Amino acid sequence: MENHALIEVQGLVKRFGPKVVLRGLNFSVQPGEFVALLGPNGAGKTTFLRILASLSSPSMGMVLVAGYALPREAAAVRQRLGVVSHLPLLYGDLTAEENLRFFGKMYGVNPLESRIREVLRQVGLEKRARDLVRTFSRGMQQRLAIGRAILHDPDVLLLDEPHTGLDQDACEMLDEILKEEARRGRTIVMTSHDLARVEDLSSRFDVLSRGVICASVPKESIPKDGLLTFYRNALGHHEGKGVE
């Protein structure tokens, strides 16, 4: 049977010296899915996203993104990925427009200028295009960070706790942008600790604990406001087993 998964991970192991962070993780994402990756601190969520983003190499296992293997075909994978983290990954001494122009050149976006205008409009920053990023609020910086991530129209958007440090209004604006991206069919994988927020946004919930995905469920399979119960049960069941 033909495999249509956009992200396919099998038996992923990541070691930092003697410390094993990911222990044979299996994970698969279909095109258009919005997957929330949940888990306690230290579960390996950020490490896993950094491997998917080609910023870190797997110690063992298979990682395919859009059919390209990591780390061998990292450049092809990077072309198909947009990454947003809790840090803005933007230069404070450049304007919003200059930041996008710089990253557009790095990604070979063509035509660049019209795409920059389109993205700035999409994230609601066209009026602040010529302002230095260091004068932006945290929420505006995060919206621009999403603009940077979608500038080259990637197949997959990876978000590592993008709501960290944002106030309520900024979170809602960010959510609107993410919903719009999901409506456009963008495949999204997002780590978060905010269950209420991801319950509204995501189409699937995966729980990562002690370096493996211990539970995975589509949104339709859990009752409304039932995500917390699912999450606690998944963690309790898995950690109760004492995974090595």
Place this chain on the structure above:
Amino acid sequence: MKGFLRAMLAVLWKDLAAEVRSRELLSAMLVFALLVIFIFNFALDLEPNTRASITSGVLWVTFIFAGTLGLNRSLAIEKDRGCLDGLLLAPVDRAAIYFGKTAANLIFMLVVAAIVLPVYSVFYNINLFARPGLLLVIFLGAEGYTAIGTLLATMAVQTRTRDMLLPILLFPVVIPVLVAAVKASAGFLQTLPFEEIQPWLNLLITYDIVFTAIAFMVFDSIVEE
């Protein structure tokens, strides 16, 4: 090749544009370099005829210390806001990022040299611009220094002790370029025959080529987790 050049120039443009706005890197390097020259001027209190012999040493100590300050800051800017990850996520040959950063750091060092040299000439009463060979040595020395310095600063910036680690890693490695640059500069300042200066110039050129090639080959591994 076109993509490589485009990425390299984009990184160079980005560093220069950000520095024109903030002036935080160049101003720190310049103030530091001028202070070092000022302190040496009073600390050494030399006779005019002995000044020529120590000029090259004072100049290169000034450049190297100011350069270390600049290298640390140049990479810290990338690390602090996660921008280094932003660069590494781009689908370009990572050597292009290295060469873009190195070119920017080289330009910053040369700008500092262009301002320090006239000040030095006034303080020490030696016209340094009358010796074109000295300018060539400064270029070659700065190139070798930034080639290996950018690589090691990228390595050091990923540690908690980055400010202390860079000089500890860098100074032993740049001893050949420092010795060759000091000797070649002294040769030009004392108007020695070119045959006596040439071996030091050859060492500088060899160092530049070898360390640029090494940095080109290992940069990808250094930034990989």
